[in-house]
Amino acid sequence: MTVRPGTIAAHVDAERLWRRHMELAQHGATPNGGVDRQALSAEEIAARRTIVAWGEAIGLSASNDDAGNLFLRLAGTAPDLPPVMIGSHIDSQPTGGKFDGAFGVLAALESVEAIVASGARPRRPIDVVAWMNEEGSRFAPGMMGSAAFTGARKLADVLAVRDAAGVSVSDALAAVLAAEPQLPGRPLGTLVAAFVEAHIEQGPILEAEKRTIGVVTGIQGKRTFRVTVTGEENHAGTSPRSARRDALVSAVAMVHALQAAMWDAADVVRFTIGRFEVTPNAPSVVPARVVFSIDLRHPDTATLRDLGDRIPGLCAAAAGRCVVEVRELLHDPPLAFPAAIRDRIRAAAQDLGITWMDIPSGAGHDARYLHYHGPTGMIFIPCKDGLSHHEAESATRDDIAAGARVLAETAFGLSVAE
């Protein structure tokens, strides 16, 4: 079956797609216009029900797996071939926005709806997917569903994780699956012909460059560290500076030295200290302990390695009279998406007359794990002021529709490719 470029995209309904974003955002809506729909919550259960209803209304077959990933299948003419997967996640940060994750799932749903409306028939099945717990804010770390699906993490390890209240993934997931008794299960780790994830950029580059589509070249590498600075508690009024072992003074000296050493003039390095906790944290007590996090990211493997390797030495040099321990928690090298997928996304944008540019992904995504499982790519659209993980997160109706059009063309093309 030959379908001319643009045929599928013409059936993307921008109004419907926008309306669905607003409706989905009601599940976990916050007073400030954001979304609090954390993984495996009651709000997410309700959101999944809404997604399933929308999918079933156009004839998709819903299913889930033991990791809580949710699938909606559009049948292909060759039902035994591995599917093309498109999607993202619908869980959010506690003070998240309406678009992070949700856009990728709703654009995927809109894509198959456009295919159905066009009358075209995919060869391979197309699965719309919502991966379980991408954000990792309730159950850490994130990207749990895609990690379990691709075998990057064992399901048993994922199920044993507990949230701050002591609830396990296992128990929370049981409630989610119990709420979907009519859905058949499907196995983890099945073959995937291709995976394409659409997402807001979560950064300011597309907006600044006035491009609508980001053809994602890969995901930058990430290293994370936990730094523990131990000094000695003392009285703020009586202990002379020379007698103190002030953990905050030493930690601030470390942060100061790290900032000077890590950041580059080209502004490519992403260096963030997001967590900084003081003990006992009382105004008139010299701090005995500080624990802070380091999040370091870079698209180049060697640079990421070299910068990260300097961290323990920089901390030790600034420790003063305190003791410092630097523990590395994660080292994910950079990855590059295959040209075959990137070319197809780029061609779709060009055929539709939509502006595009190549762009690296600063954030991790479920596409990180799928990359090692099958040919994978990502499509970015701009978000206002680059804000994400924020209640004011925003994207325009036109950009959302453009992203869905490019995804729809790409997905259909992959489904019929030899």
Place this chain on the structure above:
Amino acid sequence: MTVRPGTIAAHVDAERLWRRHMELAQHGATPNGGVDRQALSAEEIAARRTIVAWGEAIGLSASNDDAGNLFLRLAGTAPDLPPVMIGSHIDSQPTGGKFDGAFGVLAALESVEAIVASGARPRRPIDVVAWMNEEGSRFAPGMMGSAAFTGARKLADVLAVRDAAGVSVSDALAAVLAAEPQLPGRPLGTLVAAFVEAHIEQGPILEAEKRTIGVVTGIQGKRTFRVTVTGEENHAGTSPRSARRDALVSAVAMVHALQAAMWDAADVVRFTIGRFEVTPNAPSVVPARVVFSIDLRHPDTATLRDLGDRIPGLCAAAAGRCVVEVRELLHDPPLAFPAAIRDRIRAAAQDLGITWMDIPSGAGHDARYLHYHGPTGMIFIPCKDGLSHHEAESATRDDIAAGARVLAETAFGLSVAE
């Protein structure tokens, strides 16, 4: 009645005094050898009962007032004269030690016990006092009982303060007073002939100088500030440094600049940032807000004023792309205890052959409020490594006894002075 120097001190029983420290420390004992006996807690109620029992066993008359201050009176031959007061407090920090406060109350009790044992009769009554809530860790700020007694704060204002659990001082105090139904009440604000507070130094100077008694010259001044730095939450992986308004980066720059500007070569300035709180405090989120405390102390009025007045400007200059608000919470000027009291403490130490030195108090004490109510002084003894507000807080049996001897002689001298 003439009593030769040293007569009273000879009746101080070092073993009894030590044993009482260990017994009192059982009320709120922590697994690490410290004390958690916060103001108006069940542990403090039990400790008060113990103190009253010890006092009544030697014939003292116990009473309390509407602010929860506890008194044990040794009658004088001129019962209508204002009393000499000696004492401190028995509440502790949540991870406090056995000696902060407790030493001052137990040394006072030992002093009157020595006077009784010596057969000498004071002219003025001598009141052993335990002031309510000196520490201010449960109900802030501290020195509540002495502030209410001296009129520095209105009783109604003190009673309205609530702890983190929402319990008011009024309700907690009602439970304390209900546990002492046999004790007569006494009015607030009565005249005081003199007040002398014995206390561990809470600093390292006496230990370093190998002196047993610190004749406290006064209490250094204190200014406290709350600094609020507001930036914008963003994604650690995607937002370039140039686009960030990172509240932690700005706050660290402020702390760095403040440390450089505040500390002096002579190491007299006490400058502490004890509280530092980051929002949202998540490893992969650029911080939107930091709130930190500043505790600045100095014995010189002009220096304290000038240094403190520089803080808002230093913070503003380091704010970068964030917004900073500096709010002053407290400005207590330095105070000097009167020579009459200091001379008497110094003379007592000299007569007893105990080493002494003049020393300023770095910490605030109930003596701060009593100073404006009647002639006031303080006696310090060394504490191990200068540690205080710490479970490892420690003082020697000999130093504790020496402090009690000097206090006993001083108190008796004041009680019979013209």
